[in-house]
Amino acid sequence: MAVVLSTPGLAAADEATGGKDTTYYISLGDSLASGYQPDVDKDTDVAYTDQLYAQLKQRTPGLKHIRLGCTSETTESFIDGGKCDYPDAKSQLDAALKAMAQHQGKVAYVTLSVGANDILLNCVTPARTLDGACLNSKSQTMAKNLAQIAGTLRKAGTDNTQFVGSTYHNPFLGAWLQGPAGQQAAKDSAPLLKAANTGIAQVYKSTGFKVADVAGAFSSDDFTTQVNVPGAGEVPANVAKTCQLTWACTKQDPHPNADGHKVIAGAFAAVLAENGAPGAGESPTPSEPATPGASESPTPSEPATPDAGESPAPSESAAPGAGTDSGANSPTVNGDLAETGASSNTPVLAGAGLAVVVVGAAAVYFARKRRTGEES
Secondary structure, eight states: OOEEOOOOOOHHHHHHTTSTTOEEEEEEESHHHHTEETTTTEEOTTOHHHHHHHHHHHHSTTEEEEEOOOTTOOHHHHHHOOSEEBTTBSSHHHHHHHHHHHTTTTEEEEEEEOOHHHHHTTSBOTTSSBOHHHHHHHHHHHHHHHHHHHHHHHHHOOTTOEEEEEOOOOGGGGGGGGOHHHHHHHHHHHHHHHHHHHHHHHHHHHTTOEEEOHHHHTTTTOOSSEEEETTTEEEEHHHHHHHHHBSTTTTSOOSBOHHHHHHHHHHHHHHHTTTOOTTSSSOOOOOOOOOTTOOOOOOOOOOOOGGGOOOOOOOSTTOOOSSOOOSSOOOSTBOOOOOOOOOOOOOOOTTHHHHHHHHHHHHHHHHHHHHHHHHO
């Protein structure tokens, strides 16, 4: 069932502040952006987008948040609509473009997390394996769509707008606690997710986005450092982080918990801090698009020490609540929440490695193809 969300009618906010000093942060994406939490089966204000907004508002006091994320959004529905209904806009992408046009020159930040649901919502068979034909089709489509989304958004922005997209953490690491077979599955998943994230990062770079290295912030590749986890004993740091920051080890659900969203917000904030706050002095220079085929991965944000227990905290002012639901989600300047329903993207371990390898390769191909077409 589609959920009705109001499109951003922000003239009133401009009037309330005189409009002169008002700038905007537009947050986009799937359940990561909307803060879905499986324990309450709804979107909440622990979302990294809300926590990032709290931090950004400290250094950009007139900043307003246009919150458009939609749980279960895929790259296809992001473009065409169908998961959430935005009045006066056909899709999340359309709503974002309308908001950017309405506030041309005043959109300081745009963040994006989308793509994971393309595989997990479409290609799982009744036997809980992945359909190979579906896998190939959806992986290539996801990469093509992501390049279209990022390129379209970047073109609609200005030199005053910073664009950041994210890689994904690896929830399959939670299988480590299931014994030898699970440990092997967790090990097998790491290089595959790394390949996929490299491809996703290259798409973002090729379209002028910066990259928040969420995988790095979750220590996704660190099997060497050992950390004591109560009830589980010594486990690799990446497994400990997955258990600490997501629901993968308790509810077999891939979504980050409140602490995980703090870490994701920190990964985005670290990238945005590189250029300072738009509107305060010189405008930031957009990142130079990287060559899609380049091998380098995005510079990771400094991950927290796995056994430190503390996750990076958001700023104290205007802090979001502790997972509370503030009612129906109108993606307006105050970041109200969407009742976008339950998530169905529980990670399926069997065959997942095939998906991410194809995604990584296809992402590079479609980014290159799209960029070549635009230049011609």
